[in-house]
Amino acid sequence: MSAESTVELRSAASPPTAPSPAERRSAAEIGRTPAGPRDLPPLRPQPQVPAPEETDTVLRTGLRVIAVRRPGVPMVEARLRIPFSGEDAERPTHAAVAEVLASTVLSGTTRRSRVSLDDDLAGVGGEIGFSVDPERLAAAGHALADGLPTLLDVIADVLTGATYPDEEVARERERLAERIQVASAQPSVIARRALQRHRYGDHPVTREMPDVADVAAVTRDDLLVMHRRHVVPRGSVLVLVGDLEPDAAVAAADAALAAWDTPGDAGLLPPLPELHGSELLLVDRPGAVQSQLRLSAAAVPRTDPRYPALQLANLAFGGYFSSRLVENLREDKGYTYHASSSLEFDPYGAALLVETDCASEVTAPALLEMRYELGRAAVVPPDAAELESARRYAVGSLLISMNTQAGLASTLAGLAGVGLDPEWVREHPQRLEAVTLEQVHAAAAEFLAPSRFTGVVVADAATTAESLRALGGIRIP
Amino acid sequence: MSTAPTSAPPEQRQRLTLDNGLRVLLAPDRTNPVVGVAVHVDVGFRSEPEGRTGFAHLFEHLMFQGSESLEKLAHFRHVQGSGGVFNGSTHQDYTDYFEILPAGALERGLFLEADRLRAPKLTEDNLRNQIDVVKEEIRLNVLNRPYGGFPWILLPPVLYSTFANAHNGYGDFTDLETSTLDDAAAFFDAYYAPGNAVLTVVGDFDPDDAAGLVSRHFGDIPARPVPARPSFGEPAPDGERLESVVDAHAPLPALAMGYRLPDPGTDLAGYLAHAVLGSLLTDGEAARLTQRLVYGDGLVTDVSASAGLMGAPLDARDPDTFTITAVHPDTVDPRQVVDAVDAEVLVLGERGPDPEELRRVTARWAGALHREHDRLMNRMLALGSAELLHGRAELSDELPAAIAAVTPEAVAAAADALRPDARALLVLTPGASA
The missing domain is CATH 3.30.830.10 (Metalloenzyme, LuxS/M16 peptidase-like)
Known part of the structure; x- marks a missing residue:
């Protein structure tokens, strides 16, 4: 490598002298050329994506395995998804035990220590991590393609033989407590907790992060009991994507995971309470320089015939950068760096989530604009140009997001978690192309009306309460 | 260990240098119908002048605010309305601007990058608006969060002595607020010469076709002087x-x-x-x-x-x-x-x-x-x-x-x-x- 070659290239092609300050161009001069504005080139026809080789089957143990061939780089991605709720999740300590389980499941097995689990994966260029939320326990891993047997062996070893050694559990409890303490200070986490409580009360879905005290009380026995009861193959799904042969990969998974045959069904999340429009709640964060605004309303899942129109209506409203919400709050008003509206899915349905963070002094104005844009979406819905832009974005970003082994594996595992097959995602572009302007208008009027929303504002009450009270529709404690 | 080649053998790459000095790298990969266009400009936050901390990053924001053929917001709309994603980022020694698009939108991506490299629309309104947006970005990523700027903003002033290496690349609010349109014009003319940038095109395209499109859209940007790149070298700490x-x-x-x-x-x-x-x-x-x-x-x-x-x-x-x-x-x-x-x-x-x-x-x-x-x-x-x-x-x-x-x-x-x-x-x- 040499920096000199760069310099030669540059000097060879460039005029030698710099202009004096007096000759410098003004901003206005920089912005025009003699030729004037030019026309945007048209899009060319888009090549189609061929369907990949794929196997989707349920093993004797009840584990569903989806294997997709996606060469490109010599790697393989694995995603395991185990529904991790059920009746037990009603117990307040469930979240704490589940969280400690996810962070100690790799602490050692009957065959491997914590370090040798990690060393064996490193030897094949691999890694694995477990995470848990109120809905599922998930493992995400990868390895060099010829390390697939090692990756599967490590996964099987952990699923069938995790030992949760006392000293490792004790240490992880402490680390976890510290991490929860760190995370609890994040404004985004404070806002998320407040929103979950405000819209879902005491439902298990709200317990995204356990209490420090509950974590401290978790014992090795709790973990072994939960592992036996909840870490089960029936109802779970394993997705393998990469430089692999699908049938051979499924056979390898079947062989490696044969011993993971714990009886019982994986625990599904109980149905969520229905969302209704209601007053927002102001949550005081004294001294905060920035406020978090989180609004939410009921929506419909991907299986609903109205879903494609809702997806496009939501994009036009606030689902991407070129949306009304972002153009208003960020580009026109400069209130925020980030504003968005997205759909959150659970096994039964979906919710709209409209969010932004803004400086304390513009909290009420930002809320006013959010409500204004929701109202406008409902009564002055997107026009044909807005729809076409949203449609191209939805189709293109789906294509791009599935363009990596990791992106495809995560997408397929997420869809499998709500009962959808890989075909759904392949057929979705056609559904989006078929949506009419009338359907988008109907979806916007039905789902984006401001009266359907509830939510929270996390802000310094001392400086924001008065103007929020003036706006109304918000409870000031 | 596997040694299978990746899908883009480097030998298929092509390099061009346009008459105006723009360096071009074409890296085809026909495995998926997606393309990428990136412009890397040889200026980062280490090059910003004293009293103008954060200017390289602020200027990056301004480059998204419109150009001769593109109204404010048109850039975002055209990228996303073509099904693509975009971003830009400011680093110590360079600033990048890029899109990933469905393959059918390659020419559109090149047009968008060429238009702002040729004639960005720098206006007082956009400058004021983006100063507010950048301040919000700093509040979000630094001021209002635990460990904000740790260590990338906080460590350099301890390890380094010169302004270039030690200062905060996100910028002080006073410096950002006093930035002017003339600063922006001078910054563009000094650093955004075509000879001071690299254009990278990757993905599903025919190299000859792409070379023609690059030349059609970037070729008539006039050459301008390329700034001498200073050394940012300084002695290691002596304690x-x-x-x-x-x-x-x-x-x-x-x-x-x-x-x-x-x-x-x-x-x-x-x-x-x-x-x-x-x-x-x-x-x-x-x-x-x-x-x-x-x-x-x-x-x-x-x-x-x-x-x-x-x-x-x-x-x-x-x-x-x-x-x-x-x-x-x-x-x-x-x-x-x-x-x-x-x-x-x-x-x-x-x-x-x-x-x-x-x-x-x-x-x-x-x-x-x-x-x-x-x-x-x-x-x-x-x-x-x-x-x-x-x-x-x-x-x-x-x-x-x-x-x-x-x-x-x-x-x-x-x-x-x-x-x-x-x-x-x-x-x-x-x-x-x-």
């Missing part, structure tokens, strides 16, 4: 420089240790040995510092070591920073952590890593690089920044092999170079939480 900061939002104390890295332009092997050293110290359960500090004596809750101030190796020219950061309980004195790190580094310097330990680290690194390059956007940005900073896009392809070739002796030498008498220590203590 241990210590500073403390209070973080109103942090729940636990933290510390950062900063060292100078070898110049990747003259000692690439030494630089990469430091990168591997970082992995040996803190990547994975078996890593030296993780074993000793997290699992051994419980001195820290998290520890991380890496080559490159922004966390990625080879992302800047010399001088750049090797950092070790740790978050620890308030019952632990920061000096205990520092002493334990020094002791472990001393052992590595004396005995070097075990060859099998080193093989595992480099195998994992190869896996991580393959994964990163599976994403077209990452592959494009790595090629473009390597071409701009180091004059060789190939560096990005060669990295797995170069990392695998790092010897135990080179790692030991890198550990020896982490000298307690030539480093920065930044101690962060939690303040009253806001």
Whole structure:
């Protein structure tokens, strides 16, 4: 490598002298050329994506395995998804035990220590991590393609033989407590907790992060009991994507995971309470320089015939950068760096989530604009140009997001978690192309009306309460 | 270990230099119907003048606000309305602008980048609006969050003495607020000459077709003088420089240790040995510092070591920073952590890593690089920044092999170079939480 070659290239092609300050161009001069504005080139026809080789089957143990061939780089991605709720999740300590389980499941097995689990994966260029939320326990891993047997062996070893050694559990409890303490200070986490409580009360879905005290009380026995009861193959799904042969990969998974045959069904999340429009709640964060605004309303899942129109209506409203919400709050008003509206899915349905963070002094104005844009979406819905832009974005970003082994594996595992097959995602572009302007208008009027929303504002009450009270529709404690 | 080639054999790449000096790298990959367009400009926050901290980044925002053929917001609308994604980012030594698009939108992507490189619309309204947006970005990422700017903003003023290397690249609010339209015009004319940039095109295209499109859209941008690139070199610290900061939002104390890295332009092997050293110290359960500090004596809750101030190796020219950061309980004195790190580094310097330990680290690194390059956007940005900073896009392809070739002796030498008498220590203590 040499920096000199760069310099030669540059000097060879460039005029030698710099202009004096007096000759410098003004901003206005920089912005025009003699030729004037030019026309945007048209899009060319888009090549189609061929369907990949794929196997989707349920093993004797009840584990569903989806294997997709996606060469490109010599790697393989694995995603395991185990529904991790059920009746037990009603117990307040469930979240704490589940969280400690996810962070100690790799602490050692009957065959491997914590370090040798990690060393064996490193030897094949691999890694694995477990995470848990109120809905599922998930493992995400990868390895060099010829390390697939090692990756599967490590996964099987952990699923069938995790030992949760006392000293490792004790240490992880402490680390976890510290991490929860760190995370609890994040404004985004404070806002998320407040929103979950405000819209879902005491439902298990709200317990995204356990209490420090509950974590401290978790014992090795709790973990072994939960592992036996909840870490089960029936109802779970394993997705393998990469430089692999699908049938051979499924056979390898079947062989490696044969011993993971714990009886019982994986625990599904109980149905969520229905969302209704209601007053927002102001949550005081004294001294905060920035406020978090989180609004939410009921929506419909991907299986609903109205879903494609809702997806496009939501994009036009606030689902991407070129949306009304972002153009208003960020580009026109400069209130925020980030504003968005997205759909959150659970096994039964979906919710709209409209969010932004803004400086304390513009909290009420930002809320006013959010409500204004929701109202406008409902009564002055997107026009044909807005729809076409949203449609191209939805189709293109789906294509791009599935363009990596990791992106495809995560997408397929997420869809499998709500009962959808890989075909759904392949057929979705056609559904989006078929949506009419009338359907988008109907979806916007039905789902984006401001009266359907509830939510929270996390802000310094001392400086924001008065103007929020003036706006109304918000409870000031 | 697998040696299967990736889908874009480097020999299919083409380089062009347009008459106006723009360097062009074409890297076809026909496996998926997606393309990427990136412009890397040879100016980063190290080049901004005193009194104008944060200007390189503010200017990056302005480049999205419209150009001669594109009204404000049109850039976003055209990229997203073509089904694509876009972004830009400001680094120490370069600024990048890019789109990933469905293959049918290649010409549109080139048009959008060419239009703003030729004639951006810099207006007073957009400047004021983007100053507000940038201030919000800083509030979000620095002022209103625990460990905001730790260590990338807070450590450089301890390790470095010159303004270029030490100042805050996000900028002070006063500097941002007093920025003018004339500053923006002067900055554009000085640094955004076509001869000061690299255009990278990747993905599903025919190289001859793409070369024609590049020339059609970028060819008539007039050549302008290319600024002389200053050296940002300065002497290494001649002692241990210590500073403390209070973080109103942090729940636990933290510390950062900063060292100078070898110049990747003259000692690439030494630089990469430091990168591997970082992995040996803190990547994975078996890593030296993780074993000793997290699992051994419980001195820290998290520890991380890496080559490159922004966390990625080879992302800047010399001088750049090797950092070790740790978050620890308030019952632990920061000096205990520092002493334990020094002791472990001393052992590595004396005995070097075990060859099998080193093989595992480099195998994992190869896996991580393959994964990163599976994403077209990452592959494009790595090629473009390597071409701009180091004059060789190939560096990005060669990295797995170069990392695998790092010897135990080179790692030991890198550990020896982490000298307690030539480093920065930044101690962060939690303040009253806001």
